[in-house]
Amino acid sequence: MDLHWYLRTLEEVVIIALSSTFSIQTSRLEGLTGVWVGNQKVAALGIRVAHWITYHGLAVNVTTDLTPFKWIIPCGIRDRRVGSIMGLLIDARSQSCLAHGTAVLHNLDDAGIIHITHRSLIQQFSRAFQIEFHHKTISAPILCERKGKCLTKETQQN
Known part of the structure; x- marks a missing residue:
């Protein structure tokens, strides 16, 4: 029960995910x-703890449009700026200092970079907290059953 450790x-x-995935x-x-x-x-990280149950927030800027950050002071820190994975990869490519194995990432679109980042973060989170993560694809009919209603073409038009 150590929030600083957490x-x-x-x-x-995040450190291991970005290093192992994107160098x-x-x-x-x-x-x-x-x-x-x-x-x-x-x-950025933020957590809420109630009765030693954590509700955590973890925001990684992957392909984020950073333009709005020019007009705010994120996290109250004036002498630092906000960066993104995509921005760092573009900077590395323009400086011709790509690490071995990352060149293929430049051919991916935003969704591809987000997917790779998500997968890496889940893998590292599972290792760090010693949990098993199982991904399961749920079909639309199952989602409709769980939510109690389903949008059909007719209900979407109304």
Whole structure:
């Protein structure tokens, strides 16, 4: 029951995922929660705890449009900026300093990069917290049964 350990472990999940998947070297900054590449924050963390049950939030900027961050001070930190995985990959490509194995990632669209990031984060989260994660695809009829109604073409038009 150590909330600091929990936050640092969530950060470690992101650090390992970005390193192993994209060869992006991230770090922590003393006194600041989150995951950083230089002065760019690429992941923000926030948790809520009630009766030792955690409700956590983990936001990783994958293909995020960072334009709105020019007009706000994210997380109250004035001397740092927000970055994204896609932005870092584009910067690396333009500087011709791609790490081995990441060149194929540049041919992916936003959905592909998001999917790869999601899969890597789930894998690292499962390892860090020693849980098994099983992905199951649910068909539309099953979803309709669970929600109690289903949108058909007729109900969508009304």
